[in-house]
Amino acid sequence: MKQISLSTTGAVACVAASAALSALYVNGGAGWPLGFVFLVPWLCALDARRTWAGTLACAYAMSLAYTAAVFPWLGMALGRYTGIGGVAGLAILLLAAPLFQPQFLAFALVRRVGVRRYGPLLGALAAAAAWVATERFAPRLLGDTIGYGLYPSPLLRQAADVGGGAGLTLLLLLCNEGMAAAYARRKEGRRALAAPLACAALAPLLLALYGWTALQGEPVAAGKPLRMGLIQANMADYESQRREKGAYGVVRDVLDRHFAMSYDAIERQRAEAVLWSETAYPTTFGHPKSEAGAEFDREILANVNAARVPFVFGTYDRDGAGEYNAAALVQPETGLLGFYRKTRLFPLTEYVPSWLDGPVVRRLMPWAGNWQPGNGARVLPLRLADGREVPVLPLICRDDTDPGLALDGARLGAQVILTMSNDSWFSMDPQGAKLHQAVAAFRSIETRLPQFRVTTNGYSAAIDAAGTVLAGTPMGEPALVIADMPVRQPKPTLMVRWGDWVGLAGGGFLLLLAMLAILPAPRTQAQSHAKAQAGSVDDSVPAAMAFPATAAILPPAARAVSGLLRAVARAGLLAMCVALLLDESLRTHTLAQIRLFAVLFLVPEAIAWCLLRAFAAQVSVGNGRLLVERGTLRMEMALGEIVAVQPWRLPAPGPGLTLKLAPGRQWRYGLALSNPAGFAAALAAAGGPAVVDGRRRVMDVYAQARSALRRxxxxxxxxxxxxxxxxxxxxxxxxxxxxxxxxxxxxxxxxxxxxxxxxxxxxxxxxxxxxxxxxxxxxxxxxxxxxxxxxxxxxxxxxxxxxxxxxxxxxxxxxxxxxxxxxxxxx
Incomplete structure (x- = not known):
């Protein structure tokens, strides 16, 4: 990484610039392209830090500035909710910024180590891995990641079904690294800029190509769509209403409005099912706490029976362990079919961790609830009046920030996601509600399941499998959404098959890099030869190749055929990996795997091996001559005739080299052998030419790096x-x-x-x-x-x-x- 000079004032300006760009990026709309560059100023500031303390301070400043730029609404909303005031809530959030956004610190520290130990390429990849791994393993209040900022781009967001938001984040980070590297080399000429800019352009190009392919290949579901009615009643702040009207009056008003809007959805708009928001019925259902509660329960059942369509609504459930924020599914004539209990509770508002809970904490936080968490995803059967049964996955509020719940539901056979939320605490900060809806939409992209999402006072929406809002509501007013969406059992995406794997892979990659520091580095053949020339007696370090040696003496046609067979065999292995990934039945059918493995790999590999064995020969050097013997065939060549040894740029059918003869001639045979570098060293030691310096060409460098490594x-x-x-x-x-x-x-x-x-x-x-x-x-x-x-x-x-x-x-x-x-x- 190119070291640049930057004052403290300049570093602060860079952090502020990245924070300002990040605010524009996450705001949605046309600002989404900024995701590919918004971290560049901060990366330049990191490159200029020459001490660990400077790197840590720069990372801390960025976590603080990013929190202030992107999440001020959260601090203000929390302050108003808890009664301490919006400014105080924002101040507390900023104080907790390193805990709220710890990925900046992990990224900066790993980047510093990685760049210095492994170079800029692996260092940048390690830092990006540290970012996504931190987001995966560290407790995340909102489950946010910068990849979600690409939601306004219908094309680029489709890759979330491969790697989720974390996969998009990883590509964004690498693109920002490429742009930062290009900026650092801006004075070195166009050629110096080409490589980092090409790497930076790779991320959006790959995302666009995949998105176009995914959208083109989206099948149209056959059969009748599901017509759902979403009831956004715009009734919030139950506590203040309860103080004015009493508990009975609040429930009475809530039910009356929901019944009226549901009647409109069913009778006039012909909805086949109705969805209410989180805690729309603000007491326990099925387990009444009083006779009035029992009467309300009976009234809900009577309305469902009269409507002749199923209702799904937010309520509360309870058992011996405590009370739960829940969703109830009620069928006509059947009654309560089942509950889903909210899994991801909001800390310090819906619950207090057991290690922190106590009388003192309860006195300091009287608003904190005491709900119990559910035990994960649950799929319920939504039985429609025409006899169809649609498996639905209910999610409640913060549940939709956890990809794992939606993925588990997809594995359980869900065909539709039903999301219920109470975003009323965002009433004065609609940006929070907008971001929450965008995050929820990614659950549909990752699973390719349509989603009906209803909130108390906005934003409610019908979201298709590509994450597009087909119908939605404004915020802060009563609204009814009627939407038809096709339902089907989609083909499992990579996210559904592997889960939220990118963060795990990032953690595994960091562990591998850590192991690199422990495992001894293998010597290259060039190092071994130099050691031998210096008189080393270390028997474990081989010198130049010992003769006679076995090699395949390949005419051009034989090399082409054997190389093609080897390529077919390698491609067959990759094709089999894809087949196992896509075909679940193949993964459990060992005999089918053996047959496929034999056809795709063993047969072409065996033919290539036989062909190489047919041209196998013994090669030796002595008396200033190169001697090749195969059976009765004997070829000799004076070393003086060989003017250059050129390793194969393309290692097909394996590593090897070509001998160039004087004047400007080339021996018609190629030498395929396991240790081209050792052969070249032996040839040079016997008086032959040295290996051609291939550093001017990419494939020459690649061939040298490949052949120089000792096995x-x-x-x-x-x-x-x-x-x-x-x-x-x-x-x-x-x-x-x-x-x-x-x-x-x-x-x-x-x-x-x-x-x-x-x-x-x-x-x-x-x-x-x-x-x-x-x-x-x-x-x-x-x-x-x-x-x-x-x-x-x-x-x-x-x-x-x-x-x-x-x-x-x-x-x-x-x-x-x-x-x-x-x-x-x-x-």
Missing amino acids: WALDSPLAKFVALPLVLAVPAFHLHQHIAFGSALGEYYTFGLKAYASAFALWWAAWTIGVVLCAALLRTGIEAVTLMAALLRPGQAAGIRSGMERAGHAALYLGLPAWLLLNIYRA
Whole structure:
């Protein structure tokens, strides 16, 4: 990262500029493109900090400024709600800014370490990972993330079904890093700006391409749509009304208005179901606390029976553990069908944590409620008058800020999300209600489920599977929304399959980077050769390649065919990964996996291997000549004829090199061998030419970084694809035997040795396929990062490659066993 000079006043100005841009960005409308640049001034200020204290102070200042710019409405609303006043509430929120927005501190500290240890590319990626991991694991009051600011763009927000808001945040952070790097190099000429600007442009281009594809491929649901009536009664502040009219009078007024608006929705607008807002019925339903409450319950049931459509409304439930903020589903003639209990309660208003609760706290916070949290998502059947049954997922207020609840509901078979909220405390701060609705809309994008969302006094809306508000209400007035939305069982998105995975992946990436600092770095072949030339006696460090050596002497046609077969085999592995991701039945069908693995990978790989074996030869150097022997075929070449050794830029069918002869000629054969760098070093030691310096071209740098790395014993196919799957298969098979047959040898005692051995062989094969696929994905990532390093940081490409190889080893040999142990523990 280019070091720049910036005074304290300049740093403060940069923080203020980023805060001002962030306020414009989250405000919605046309300001959403600012998300790709709004952190650039702050990143420049971070780059100028030369001490840990300066970095920490800059991060603290940004968390404070961001909170003041983006969330002043929250502090004011909390102050008014608690009675301490809006200004006092805002002051308390600003004092708590590092706890409210801790991701700025994590990002800045990890960025400082990462850039200095791993270079700007991995450092920026590590910092972005720290941001999303902090948002995933640290307690989040609102579940906010900067990715939600892209909601006004129908195109870019569609990628939330892949990585949620955290995925959008990750791309925004990387784009801001690219723009900051370009700004730091602005005086170095156009060529210096090309790489960071290209990386910065990659994020919006990928989002736009994916969004266009997702919107084009959205299927039209067949069948009759669900017509829902949303009742926004605009009745808030029950407490003040209760003081004026009494508890009975408040409930009476609330029910009368909701009954009247529901009648209009059903009789005049032909709604098939009715949705009221959170706590619209401000007492317990089904468990009355008085005779008046029982009478109100009977009145609600009578109105539902008369309407002949189901009602879903916010109320309260209670049991022996306490009282719950709940949603009730009432069916005509059937009565109460079930409750959903709110899971994500608002701290210090709806509940007080048990470790903090007590008489003193209750005296200081008389407004704090005492509700109990629910136990997660619940899907209820909404039975319509025409006989249709629609599985619905109720969510209440803060529940819609948690992606996990909506994802769990989608897995349980929900076809519609019904969201109820009481946003009346945003009455004087409509920006809060607007942001809350945008966050709720992301639950529809992530699950591809339509959503009916009703609030006490705005904003209520019908939101389709793409996150678009089809019909909505203003804030602060009674309103009725009637909307038809198609219902179907959508194809599970990646978010539904994997959950909110980006933050977890970010945390895993940081752990891998931490392991890189612990694991010893492998020596490159160039380092080993230099050590040997210096007279090293370290037997563990190989010098130049020992002769004779085995290589494949490939004519152009043989190299092309074998390279194509290897490419087909690698592409087959990636295609199988996609197939397993999309096809749930394939994941549980081991025989189908084996057949697919054989066709897509084993067959082309085996043909390529046979072809390489057919051209295998022994290569040696002696008496100033290069000798190639294959059976009775013998070729010799004077080392003086070789003017250059050119490693293959494209490692197909594997690593190798080409010999260039004088004058300007090229040997028609290519040498495919496992250690091109060692061969070149041996050739140079015997009097041949040195390796051509390829730093001028990206693919040359990539080839050098790829071939210079010394292989570990862990890279042996025997260790990776035989021993590791065996180690994983044994405990998994043992657990399966206990679950399915009651003991470790249950299948053997029941069906005999053949059945037992066949079952174990299938488990071993399944784990082998899994390890191969994981290794293929890791290899794809390592090669992609190496290629990007060759483009952006050619001088550091070999070091970055070394670090990625160690990370890959840790992921494969530590990550897979850890994942298995975690699943065994859960079982």
